[in-house]
Amino acid sequence: MTQDHRPGARRRCARSVAADTLTARHLTGTSTLTAYHRCVAKRPTDLWLDAMDEPDARWRATDEALRLFERDLAQADVDSDDEVLEVMQSVVEALNDVNADFNAFDVIDRGELCGFIDEAMSEAGVDLDGLAERRDVDRADLTDEWRDW
DSSP states (O other): OOOOOSTTOOOOOHHHHHHHTHHHHHHHTOHHHHHHHHHHHTOHHHHHHHTOSSOOHHHHHHHHHHHHHHHHHHHSOTTOHHHHHHHHHHHHHHHHHHHHHHOOOOHHHHHHHHHHHHHHHHHTTOOHHHHHHHHTSOGGGTTTTTOOO
16 A cells, blocks of 8 residues: 655555555455455454344444444544544444443453454554553553443
8 A cells, every 4th residue: 555645644544545446456456455354354243243143232233333443443544643542432432332231241252342443453554552652551451541341
């Protein structure tokens, strides 16, 4: 993926570029589109929903929260701590709502959700180690100020 390095240019993650240039990426065989699909396929709700005959409302709500997170992440300037934290806070609070409504997440679910958020942000180009250092917290604790689940 080529980056626009002009002053003030927004850096966009692979998901956004792939969505904007689906036909061109498919025809040229570049890896950006493959990375986009691979990341989306790692959403834990894909596995959870596929394993159920009749998915219930809690897993559909969780899946919706993760899809909105992916959309917001794709539109965020991943070099901006403020935008990254806004996206992170938004998904965590949406998952808080799901958990409050359904008492939804056990310890394994929580680990998979946190892992997905971390991995998606890293794949999008977010420097989570740098962000944690700038906020003076451990990387694993970045969501703690908002997370109730």
